[in-house]
Amino acid sequence: MKRVFVSGCYDILHAGHVQFFTEARAQGDHLTVCFASDEVLWKHKERRSSLPQDHKKALIESLRMVDAVVIGEDHDLGLDFKSHFLELRPDLLVVTEDDQYTHAKKELCRQVGASYMVLPKTPPLFKPVSTSSIVRYIRAPQEAPLRVDFAGGWLDVPRFARADGFVVNCAISPKVSLRSWPYEREAGLGGSGAWALLNGLDGVASELDLGVGWQDPAIIREGGLCVWRSGERPHLDIKTDGSLVAGRMALYYTGKPHDTPGLCDLQGRDFDGIAASATLARKGVWQQDLDLLAQGIRRYYETQLSEGMEPLNPPADAIAWKYCGGGHGGYALFLFADPQARQLALTVNSGLIPIEPA
Numbered sequence: 001m002k003r004v005f006v007s008g009c010y011d012i013l014h015a016g017h018v019q020f021f022t023e024a025r026a027q028g029d030h031l032t033v034c035f036a037s038d039e040v041l042w043k044h045k046e047r048r049s050s051l052p053q054d055h056k057k058a059l060i061e062s063l064r065m066v067d068a069v070v071i072g073e074d075h076d077l078g079l080d081f082k083s084h085f086l087e088l089r090p091d092l093l094v095v096t097e098d099d100q101y102t103h104a105k106k107e108l109c110r111q112v113g114a115s116y117m118v119l120p121k122t123p124p125l126f127k128p129v130s131t132s133s134i135v136r137y138i139r140a141p142q143e144a145p146l147r148v149d150f151a152g153g154w155l156d157v158p159r160f161a162r163a164d165g166f167v168v169n170c171a172i173s174p175k176v177s178l179r180s181w182p183y184e185r186e187a188g189l190g191g192s193g194a195w196a197l198l199n200g201l202d203g204v205a206s207e208l209d210l211g212v213g214w215q216d217p218a219i220i221r222e223g224g225l226c227v228w229r230s231g232e233r234p235h236l237d238i239k240t241d242g243s244l245v246a247g248r249m250a251l252y253y254t255g256k257p258h259d260t261p262g263l264c265d266l267q268g269r270d271f272d273g274i275a276a277s278a279t280l281a282r283k284g285v286w287q288q289d290l291d292l293l294a295q296g297i298r299r300y301y302e303t304q305l306s307e308g309m310e311p312l313n314p315p316a317d318a319i320a321w322k323y324c325g326g327g328h329g330g331y332a333l334f335l336f337a338d339p340q341a342r343q344l345a346l347t348v349n350s351g352l353i354p355i356e357p358a
Contacts, residue, residue, distance in 0.1 A: 005081070006032075154271070171224060224239050249334070
């Protein structure tokens with residue numbers, strides 16, 4: 001009988017583990033699975049087990065391809081299964097291609113005359129997941145805000161960052177969820193950042209990988225009306241609850257699609273004007289002065305017109321307006337002096353959508 005041995009944390013059992021056990025069992029006639037004890041997991045991974053180890057043992061034992069299960073108690077890094085391995089003296093130790101303790105495990109195999117086998121990657125039967133990704137998904141919120149950017153947009157893109165620059169934005173409601181999305185898609189409201197957050201992903205890393213900036217996931221995660229320092233990563237400068245703009249914001253969908261990554265390297269963009277708009281808007285947030293914030297928004301809108309965006313047709317009582325996100329389509333934002341002015345505009349303009357700070 002050829003005895004096969006595998007080891008790991010197997011902290012949250014998933015289909016990838018089942019596939020690995022199945023392929024390992026196919027290498028012999030008997031499969032022993034060893035998983036790290038609660039104490040070892042805490043010492044080596046600095047996290048507690050997702051399940052009590054007796055429950056985990058029972059789950060693995062119930063798998064049809066598993067013949068025996070043992071719990072690794074040794075504290076040697078990567079070799080928590082050492083005592084069991086020396087006692088059982090299996091014929092084959094099977095590991096994955098990304099195993100980090102190759103040298104130590106080969107030496108252990110040498111001591112008992114066992115073979116060492118790296119199981120080649122095979123096409124996954126299911127979408128690959130990991131214990132850490134499952135934990136992030138469980139911890140992910142059920143809903144998230146989107147955002148409107150008031151001023152300083154593009155200065156969150158690392159290659160356009162300025163040491164004295166700022167980005168001013170606000171998380172908004174109604175919020176979105178994986179089942180409810182009451183806005184147009186790809187329309188300049190930071191939807192990709194919200195989507196990443198709802199799926200338990202690192203939104204900042206996701207956005208930077210797309211070659212765009214970090215402001216969407218940063219404000220969506222933080223909430224409120226915020227000012228950020230321009231730079232390679234989010235650095236919060238000012239945070240408020242957004243009461244300055246409560247009852248005063250509305251959106252209008254232009255009917256045209258929006259593509260931030262495709263606009264990132266547009267030539268001739270007025271970065272000086274963008275930086276100036278954020279300086280004004282930041283003062284407005286700092287001083288809780290709506291007029292100063294409106295000035296910053298209007299200054300940013302001037303830079304959008306200089307890029308060739310079509311002029312907006314604002315409601316009569318709006319005090320500031322601009323395209324959201326990279327513009328050239330998507331949603332437009334309108335700011336009003338007070339809730340009464342916004343309500344009048346909503347009554348007259350059926351295409352306006354009221355939003356609130358979140």
